[in-house]
Amino acid sequence: MTFENEDGLKKLLKQTFGYSSFRPGQLEIIEAILGKQNVLAVMPTGAGKSLCYQLPAIYSNQKTVIVSPLVALIDDQAASLSQLGVQLSKIHSGLSRDENIKEWKRFASHESNILYLSPERLMQPKMIETLQRFSIGLFVVDEAHCISKWGADFRPDYEELAKLKILFPDTKFAAFTATADKATRKDIADKLTNENCLVFLAGFDRPNLSLRVAPKQNLKNSLLDFLSSRRKKSGIIYCLSRKETEQISSFLISNGFNAITYHAGKTAEYRRDAQNRFMTEDVVVMVATIAFGMGIDKPDIRYVIHANMPGSVESFYQEIGRAGRDGAAAETLMFFNLQDIISRQRMIFEGKGSEQHKLLEYKRLEALIGYCETSTCRRLALLSYFDETVSSCGNCDNCIQPPKVEDYSDVAKQLIAAIKETGQYFGGSHIIDVVRGSKTEKIKSRAHNSLQIFGVAIAQSKQVLQSIIRQLVAGNALRVNLEKFGALEITGRGTRILEGNEKFLAKTTIKTIPSTAKESSIASSWKFQTNPEVFAELKKVRLTLARERSVPAFVVFSDKTLLQMAKDMPTTQQQFLAINGVGRTKLEEFYNQFQEVITKFKDRKI
Numbered sequence: 001m002t003f004e005n006e007d008g009l010k011k012l013l014k015q016t017f018g019y020s021s022f023r024p025g026q027l028e029i030i031e032a033i034l035g036k037q038n039v040l041a042v043m044p045t046g047a048g049k050s051l052c053y054q055l056p057a058i059y060s061n062q063k064t065v066i067v068s069p070l071v072a073l074i075d076d077q078a079a080s081l082s083q084l085g086v087q088l089s090k091i092h093s094g095l096s097r098d099e100n101i102k103e104w105k106r107f108a109s110h111e112s113n114i115l116y117l118s119p120e121r122l123m124q125p126k127m128i129e130t131l132q133r134f135s136i137g138l139f140v141v142d143e144a145h146c147i148s149k150w151g152a153d154f155r156p157d158y159e160e161l162a163k164l165k166i167l168f169p170d171t172k173f174a175a176f177t178a179t180a181d182k183a184t185r186k187d188i189a190d191k192l193t194n195e196n197c198l199v200f201l202a203g204f205d206r207p208n209l210s211l212r213v214a215p216k217q218n219l220k221n222s223l224l225d226f227l228s229s230r231r232k233k234s235g236i237i238y239c240l241s242r243k244e245t246e247q248i249s250s251f252l253i254s255n256g257f258n259a260i261t262y263h264a265g266k267t268a269e270y271r272r273d274a275q276n277r278f279m280t281e282d283v284v285v286m287v288a289t290i291a292f293g294m295g296i297d298k299p300d301i302r303y304v305i306h307a308n309m310p311g312s313v314e315s316f317y318q319e320i321g322r323a324g325r326d327g328a329a330a331e332t333l334m335f336f337n338l339q340d341i342i343s344r345q346r347m348i349f350e351g352k353g354s355e356q357h358k359l360l361e362y363k364r365l366e367a368l369i370g371y372c373e374t375s376t377c378r379r380l381a382l383l384s385y386f387d388e389t390v391s392s393c394g395n396c397d398n399c400i401q402p403p404k405v406e407d408y409s410d411v412a413k414q415l416i417a418a419i420k421e422t423g424q425y426f427g428g429s430h431i432i433d434v435v436r437g438s439k440t441e442k443i444k445s446r447a448h449n450s451l452q453i454f455g456v457a458i459a460q461s462k463q464v465l466q467s468i469i470r471q472l473v474a475g476n477a478l479r480v481n482l483e484k485f486g487a488l489e490i491t492g493r494g495t496r497i498l499e500g501n502e503k504f505l506a507k508t509t510i511k512t513i514p515s516t517a518k519e520s521s522i523a524s525s526w527k528f529q530t531n532p533e534v535f536a537e538l539k540k541v542r543l544t545l546a547r548e549r550s551v552p553a554f555v556v557f558s559d560k561t562l563l564q565m566a567k568d569m570p571t572t573q574q575q576f577l578a579i580n581g582v583g584r585t586k587l588e589e590f591y592n593q594f595q596e597v598i599t600k601f602k603d604r605k606i
């Protein structure tokens with residue numbers, strides 16, 4: 001059904017949230033929810049999923065229970081809603097017993113109609129019993145992919161939610177997630193609604209994210225290069241191990257960066273504090289394992305760097321999705337090398353799970369390797385994985401600087417021959433030493449310097465050879481044998497290349513780390529911000545207000561809203577209301593402070 005009152009919804013959107021229009025997909029989902037349909041919505045990070053269930057809850061006044069996997073996520077959403085003047089309750093393990101009781105009473109007495117809960121709290125028998133006495137209109141399951149064993153974030157607590165449909169036969173369900181391939185979608189729909197739900201798929205494309213992949217050579221220096229020209233921006237660096245996060249963040253701190261370490265080995269208190277710093281301080285580099293990130297609602301993350309290749313396209317997409325949620329330009333950069341591929345393959349190889357499951361994991365990894373090694377538009381490669389087609393994007397390294405693809409059959413032959421002559425027993429770095437004629441101990445002790453192939457590629461740089469080996473692996477001409485400690489072996493395709501029956505085309509450009517010069521063309525909306533001094537001043541006021549209220553800075557106003565203020569320079573209340581992100585409640589609370597800044601600058605100009 002279409003809702004009879006679209007205008008009413010739009011009015012509420014402006015008055016409460018301060019936004020003048022719905023984002024793609026939002027209105028349809030809201031109407032479906034208000035029309036008493038079960039809903040599963042898959043929308044990319046930053047698309048605005050929360051509003052899809054918050055607005056119906058406010059509009060209809062029916063009791064809404066929202067399940068969310070993280071305390072921090074619940075707290076952020078609660079802070080944002082309170083700041084908008086919306087009544088709500090939240091119950092989770094981070095609150096004292098008394099606080100939880102107080103929150104519950106407000107919900108039970110209908111003072112608030114929105115209740116945020118962790119899944120384990122919700123599924124406690126006592127909670128279920130009590131909730132059954134109320135008429136609950138809607139269960140919202142946020143980050144719903146956690147219900148599926150196919151996903152990377154599976155949580156047994158979420159699987160329990162499958163019982164809700166029987167316990168509450170009259171209640172509707174709305175599930176939201178950013179990452180769900182077909183199998184996962186089916187799983188969610190089945191567990192929550194017996195597959196009786198409307199599925200909404202919004203586009204996965206996030207054109208404001210630039211995409212880059214660079215070979216990993218000297219990681220620390222590369223990071224320094226990148227960060228030095230982005231000293232005023234906040235971002236995340238993802239590492240594979242706890243140790244690596246510690247090493248990289250202390251390296252960055254010693255180079256004058258405001259870096260924070262985050263991983264699951266830290267205490268809960270430390271992690272809460274780290275997250276708050278990330279949310280509130282102006283410029284922060286978060287150096288973290290993937291323990292950090294789910295539900296982080298900081299809209300102005302300007303870059304996400306992967307120090308290593310992630311495990312699958314899904315996880316990669318979800319992790320980079322945390323950048324640029326405000327819609328302004330943001331950068332992504334992944335460093336990777338052959339060792340990353342081997343480590344990832346090993347993790348699958350040694351992991352638990354059936355052979356079938358492992359096969360699926362290898363496929364997912366292969367898709368990501370494909371993304372890394374493609375010589376055409378990366379966005380095309382990424383989105384085709386989610387069955388979405390785009391034309392070349394103009395915002396990835398390959399579009400900006402198309403790599404030269406050349407016939408590299410000769411070098412490939414030399415490398416494959418060296419692998420063959422050494423008995424398919426060695427890893428990439430030894431093979432490179434052999435063809436470059438290095439006299440290492442290992443080479444001497446195995447007499448590999450007496451092989452015919454020794455030193456045939458002496459003119460080639462290590463980087464080029466590493467790159468060719470990687471491309472041979474990605475192109476299935478070589479395979480890594482994990483049982484033989486990562487030894488390179490020759491496949492059928494490799495043999496055909498060796499025998500001259502097939503050509504081997506490869507990229508030759510050795511990419512350098514994006515420089516500041518390139519940044520200007522990419523982060524355009526950022527570079528060309530109007531009145532940067534005003535923007536800086538507005539941010540300071542925001543920080544003070546956020547600290548006074550102990551909330552993340554973006555709860556006061558998003559960067560995007562502040563940018564628009566700096567550009568439009570509103571001074572009257574009417575002009576302020578015209579800014580996207582300024583609603584009634586925020587206008588009342590913040591008008592004076594922000595107006596003062598703008599007036600000050602306007603007066604100065606005259």
Ligand code: ADP
Pocket residue numbers: 019020021022023026043044045046047048049050051297299325558580
């Ligand atoms: P996600 O889909 O990742 O859960 P959120 O719900 O956290 O995204 O929303 C991301 C940002 O977009 C938030 O700052 C939110 O206030 C903002 N937003 C949501 N809907 C709109 C809209 N219609 N217009 C402008 N901004 C919006």
Ligand code: MG
Pocket residue numbers: 049050142295
């Ligand atoms: Mg969300």
Ligand code: ZN
Pocket residue numbers: 376377378379380392393394395396397398399
């Ligand atoms: Zn592209």
